[in-house]
Structures are given as structure tokens and as C-alpha cells.
Amino acid sequence: METWGELLRRHYNYALGQRLDWLNRTRSQIDRCSLISEPIGEVPQKVDYYTQASDLKQTKELFPEYKNIYADCQQQNLVRLDKAWKQWLMSDKNGKRGGRPRFKKRGDICSFTFPRVNCAKAGAHLVRNILKLSKIGEIEVILHRPIPDGFEIKQATILKKADGWYVSFSLLDKTVPEPIPVDEIKTATGIDVGLEKFLTTADGQSVEVPQYYRKAQSVLVRQQRKLARKTKGSKNYQKQSNKVAKLHLHVARQRKEFHYQVAHWLVKSYDLIVFENLNIKGLARTRLAKSILDVAWGAFLQTMQAVAVRRGKHCLGVDPRGTSINCSGCGARVEKTLAVRVHSCSCGLTIDRDWNSAVNLLKHGSVGLPIPVCGGLDISQPVKQKVSFVNLRCSRYTACS
Known part of the structure; x- marks a missing residue:
């Protein structure tokens, strides 16, 4: 593998x-032409996925070692390149383009895909x-x-990570439900993400920041110093590099599990987020x-949206x-710096800054929607609000309060 x-x-x-050679050879290197004539040379044929996929047979004849690779995996490798190429040259619906595809150094490609299973x-x-x-x-x-009953396996991707092959x-x-109609939405909330608290909902609940990377920094410093x-390139260097990679992988998995816990808790509690x-x-x-x-x-918001679609x-x-x-x-507009963590207005409302932001987000997102949402807090609320913290230390699908 x-x-x-x-x-x-x-x-x-x-x-x-x-592809880069074709792009350079089909672009004019001068900004004007002669009045009489200007030689342009031979115009090469356009290079795309189909021309490169048709050359796979010739590749196997010139390099017999490629005969030992399953043909579909080689085609999927070209599909990956074609996708990166199109994202660079053509913008998406938002007008954004990807970066220029780069040449891969040794070890960069550690996965291949079987498109049929x-x-x-x-x-x-x-x-x-x-x-x-x-x-x-x-x-x-x-x-x-x-594998759940009724699910069809479409493709399999073999990939290598720091602790083995996966x-x-x-x-x-086919059992993904349709989104519930707007008229049937019963609960809604706004969430304000931050660094002091991971997020705060419009009803005052918040989740603490786990800080997985900062907690692992002391161990990472020692291992990276080793x-x-x-000696770069030696076997001891590779072994120690693998130890560092495993630590980073552990932190990434902790963060991903935490994101799923919070996402399932939110989607289970509210119909609109x-x-x-x-x-x-x-930032x-x-x-x-x-x-x-x-x-x-960013990873959390993507996870939450995927969980919401599934439910x-x-x-x-x-x-x-x-x-x-x-x-x-x-x-009213109440100016404050990032150091000020309490929102205090002349109307008498004094609450947590993140809580105030979450309520405003809910009000902005519910404009024109016939759903019961919070209309904001007033001076009848207590002068000082304390945000309750939700501890997410249970399984992925449950939460304790």
C-alpha cells in the first residue's frame, strides 16, 4: 500500500x-504582435482528465510497475487532480477560487480510493x-x-495515519429525513462562539472551552525538542517524528469527538439553530x-450542519x-472592547456579553419566520445574570446539565 x-x-x-506545461504554452508571452506576422508555433492539444486517463495504457507499457495498481485507483487519482485544477481556474457560486495545485513531495499522498465496493x-x-x-x-x-442494514457501500478509501492504516x-x-416544515418549528436558538466560552445559546446555556491543544503543549514541547x-532522515528521526504525529492525531480526535457531542446536543434540543x-x-x-x-x-459549524441534515x-x-x-x-448601540465581558445598557439590562450576542443572532435569524422565538430581554430580568455551564462528558449522543 x-x-x-x-x-x-x-x-x-x-x-x-x-497541465501546467499546456497552460504556459498556450498563453502569449508578449503583449502585442507585429503588423506583418508573428510565429506562434505548434498549439498543443488541451490536457484534461479524459486525455490523461486515455494515456494510462501507455503509462503501464513504459513503466510496468503501474500494472500492479488497480486501474480505478489510478483514475481516481486523476479525478482528484482534475478537481483541484478546476477549483483553481474556475470560481464557485460565491466567486471564490482555490489555490494553485502543488507538486506532492514524498509521503503527501497517503490514500487511494476504490470507487466501487x-x-x-x-x-x-x-x-x-x-x-x-x-x-x-x-x-x-x-x-x-x-454497517447499518439497508445502507449501500459506494466507495472505500484506504488511508494511512500516524498510528496505522484505515x-x-x-x-x-436513503433514510435521511426531509427538513421539518417551518410552521412546525417549536424551539429555536442562536449560538455565539467564543474563546472564553466555546459557545453560548440564546437561553443562557454555555459550553466550556476544552483547550485540547494547550493542555497537550507541555508534552508536545518535550517530544519536539527530542x-x-x-539526525534528519535517520531511523531515530522517523520514530520520533511518528511519536509527535501521534500526539497531534490524538488532539485532533479529541477535538472532533467534542464537536460531535456539542452538535448532537444542540440539534437534539432545538429545531432551528x-x-x-x-x-x-x-481571525x-x-x-x-x-x-x-x-x-x-469552522470544523464545528460544518459538523453541526451535517448532524442537522441527518436529523x-x-x-x-x-x-x-x-x-x-x-x-x-x-x-441601543453600546460600544465596548473585547476586554469587557458584561453587556450593561442604559435601559437597565445587564447580562453576559456572549448571551446578549446569542439573543441578537436569534432575532436576526428569525426575521420573517412564523416561529416562537425570544423577543429579547428586558429590565424585568435580574441585574446580574450568571451563565449556566453544560458539561459534555458523556457519550456522543447524550449530554448532562
Whole structure:
């Protein structure tokens, strides 16, 4: 499998070089032409997925080692390149484009995909806990959960991580429910994400920031210091590098599990969740970058939206401008810096800053929707509000309060 990854990496780089060469040769290097004539040379044929896929037969003739790789895996490798190429040259519906595809160095491609599983011409077959891969053989796998009845396995991706090899199955689930009608929404909330508290809901509940990376920093510092003392490229360097990679993998898994816990708790509790559309990339360039990347707001919002779709609930993103400054009770503008964590308005409302923002988000997201939402807090509320903390230390699908 490591050999396959290395050969696919080389083929990816060669195919990318073909595309860049075609792009350079079909672009004019001068800004004006002669009045008489100007030689342009031979115009090469356009290079795309179909031309490169048709050249796979010639590749196997010139390099026999590629005959040992399943053909569908080589085609999926070109599909991956074609997707990155199109994202660079063509913008999406929001007008955004991806970066220029880069050449892969050794070890960058550590996965390959079998696009068909458990069918007549499939390269991968899963029978109980035995995975049979074409031209590789049978491998015993540990299923971390059983394949649900009625699900169809569409494709299998073999990938290498710091602690071993994994297979990721893509399943077709025809039981995903339709979103509940707007008229039937009974509960709604707004969530304000932050660094002091991971998030705060419009009804005053909040979740503490776990800070998995910062808690692991002391161990990471020692292991990375040991790595710096090793001779680069030696076996001891590779062993120590693997230890560091396992620590980072452990932190990433802790963070992902936490995101799923919070997402399931929110989606189970509310029919509509309003969140703020933050410019996370821009915020990550500030001096708070380490803390912002540690909480991983973007990954959490993607997870929450996926869980909401699976449960037939609604998620709505709104513009966050003014939500922290405007009063949720009277709508007045109350200027404050980031150091001020309490919202205190002249109308008599004094609550937590994040709570005030969450209520404003809910009000913005519920405009024009016939749903029962909070109309804001007024001076009848207590002068000082204390936010209750929700502890999420149970299984993925439960939460304690």
C-alpha cells in the first residue's frame, strides 16, 4: 500500500506538470504582435482528465510497475487532480477560487480510493470483517461500528495515519429525513462562539472551552525538542517524528469527538439553530490565532450542519456585525472592547456579553419566520445574570446539565 501511494504520487506530479506545461504554452508571452506576422508555433492539444486517463495504457507499457495498481485507483487519482485544477481556474457560486495545485513531495499522498465496493466489477469487497482488495489481497479490519442494514457501500478509501492504516467507507443512506416544515418549528436558538466560552445559546446555556491543544503543549514541547536533536532522515528521526504525529492525531480526535457531542446536543434540543458567519481565516491571522485554531469553529459549524441534515433540523448563518454591540433588550448601540465581558445598557439590562450576542443572532435569524422565538430581554430580568455551564462528558449522543 505504501508502494501504491508513492507511485500514485509520481503519476500525480507528472499529470500536473502536463497541465501546467499546456497552460504556459498556450498563453502569449508578449503583449502585442507585429503588423506583418508573428510565429506562434505548434498549439498543443488541451490536457484534461479524459486525455490523461486515455494515456494510462501507455503509462503501464513504459513503466510496468503501474500494472500492479488497480486501474480505478489510478483514475481516481486523476479525478482528484482534475478537481483541484478546476477549483483553481474556475470560481464557485460565491466567486471564490482555490489555490494553485502543488507538486506532492514524498509521503503527501497517503490514500487511494476504490470507487466501487461489493459489486461485480468492484476492486474492493467487504465480507464481515475481511476486506479483499484487488491486487493487494485480504486484510482483516476492525469495524468500529457495524454497517447499518439497508445502507449501500459506494466507495472505500484506504488511508494511512500516524498510528496505522484505515479504511473509510462512503455509504448511501436513503433514510435521511426531509427538513421539518417551518410552521412546525417549536424551539429555536442562536449560538455565539467564543474563546472564553466555546459557545453560548440564546437561553443562557454555555459550553466550556476544552483547550485540547494547550493542555497537550507541555508534552508536545518535550517530544519536539527530542525530534530536533535527531539526525534528519535517520531511523531515530522517523520514530520520533511518528511519536509527535501521534500526539497531534490524538488532539485532533479529541477535538472532533467534542464537536460531535456539542452538535448532537444542540440539534437534539432545538429545531432551528442560528449561528454567525465568521471570517475565521481572517481571525486566525491575529495574535489569538493559536486559541482560534484550537477551538476550530469552522470544523464545528460544518459538523453541526451535517448532524442537522441527518436529523431533519435547520441551521441558518447570519451576518454577525453589531450583534455584540447592540442591546438585545432595547436595540441601543453600546460600544465596548473585547476586554469587557458584561453587556450593561442604559435601559437597565445587564447580562453576559456572549448571551446578549446569542439573543441578537436569534432575532436576526428569525426575521420573517412564523416561529416562537425570544423577543429579547428586558429590565424585568435580574441585574446580574450568571451563565449556566453544560458539561459534555458523556457519550456522543447524550449530554448532562
